[in-house]
Amino acid sequence: MKNVIVERVIHDGESRVALRFPYDTELIALVKELPDARWSNTKRYWHIPDKPDMVKELFRLLKGKAFLDYSSLIPEKRQEPLPGVKVSATLGELSPGDTANIEEFRKWMVHRRYSDSTISTYIGMLGCFLRFIKPKESHEINSDDMVRFVNEYVIPRRLSYTFQNQVISAAKLFFSHFYKSDLDIETFKRPRREHRLPNVLSKEEIKGILQAPSNLKHRAMLSTIYACGLRRSELLNLKPVDIDRQRGVLLIRQSKGKKDRIVPISDKIIKLLEEYWISYRTVNWLFEGQLKGGRYSEKSLESVLKQSLIKAGIKKPVTLHWLRHSYATHLLESGTDLRYIQELLGHSSSRTTEIYTHVSTKSLQNIKSPYEDLF
DSSP: OEEEEEEEEEEEETTEEEEEEOHHHHHHHHTTTTTOOOOTTTTTTTEEETTTTTTHHHHHHHHTEEEEEEEEGGGGGGOOOTTTOOOOOOOOOOOHHHHHHHHHHHHHHHHHHOHHHHHHHHHHHHHHHHTTTTTTGGOOOOOOHHHHHHHIIIITTTHHHHHHHHHHHHHIIIIIIOOOOOOGGSSSSOOOOOOOOOOOOOOHHHHHHEEEEEEEEHHHHHHHHHHHHHHHHHHHHHOGGGTTTTEEEEOOOOOOOSOOOEEEHHHHHHHHHHHHHHHHHHSSSSSSOOOOOOTTHHHHHHHHHHHHHHHOOOSSSSHHHHHHHHHHHHHHTOOHHHHHHHHTTTTHHHHHHHGGGGTTOOGGGGGGGGGGGOO
C-alpha cells in the first residue's frame, strides 16, 4: 500500500494542505481530480485548499489506493507549550510495515462496522503514536512507550484529556484485537476522568439566537437542533422523509452507537421546516449546501451559529452542543422525567443524563443563602 503524508503548510501566504508521496502516476492522476490541486516545483509536493472536509474527501478519493498519514494535523488545536518544558522532537516517518498494519487495521474496523468518524480518529491517533516511538517498530513497543508519549508529547503540548483518551483507545484496540501483541495493554492507563458541567443558555438567550438569522434555512437548522435536542451530525444527516407529520415525531437514524430513536417535533417546527422545504426543494438531505444533493457542511453550520451569536449580542463561547444541553436542562426544569430525557437524547446510561440535574436552577432557586439572615 502506498503512503501519502498529509500536512498543513503555508504556501505563498495561503493555508494549504500538502500531499507528499513518491512519484506514482496513478496517485498523481487521482490528486489532479481534486479541485485546485497544484504541484510545487520548489517544494516538491502537491497541495490542495485547506477545507474543513479535506480529510474526508481524500479518504473517499484514495480509498484502497493509498494510506493517508494525516497525524501531523491532529495537534493543530494545541495550546502553547508549558513554560520550561521541552517539547519532543518532530514525529518520525512510518515504516512500510507500520503503514501496511494500519491499513489492515482500517479494513478490520470497516469489517466490524465501526463508524467512519471512529475509524478516521483511531487511524490518525495510532499513526501519531507509532510515529512518536520511532525508530521502534510496532512489535517492539512496551508499556513505557505510552507513558513516554504522554509525558513528552501530550502533556508538554497541553493536548486535551480527550486526545489522550482517544490515543489509548486506539492503541488498545490495535494491540489487543487486531495486532495480537503480547503487550499487556492494561498498563495503558487512561487519564483521570474530567467532571465538567454542561453549558446551558437561558430561554431568553436561546430565543435571541434562533431569531437572529434572516436566512430561512439558517433559522430552521438552529431551531431544529434546539427544539429536538439534536447533535450536529444528527441534524445534517436528516432527510425529508424522517419527519413524520402525522405522528408528530422526528426519526433520527443510526446516530451515536448506531442507534435509531424518535423524538417529538412540535407543530411550530414542522411548519417552519415545511416553509423552508418549499423554498429550497432539497434532493437528498433535509439541509443541503450550495451543490444540489450535497449535504450541508459542519463548518458552514458552525459559521451560522457564530453569526447568530454576533447578531444576538451574546459573547459567551457558545457551540452547537450548547443548544442540545439547553434543551435537556429546560425539559428537566419544566418537570419532564429524567428517564424520558435519557431516551430523547439517546443516552445509553442514565448516569450521562443525570449531569443535567447539576445545572438545573429549578431547585437551586428555592434555596435561601444563610447570608440573607444576617442583616
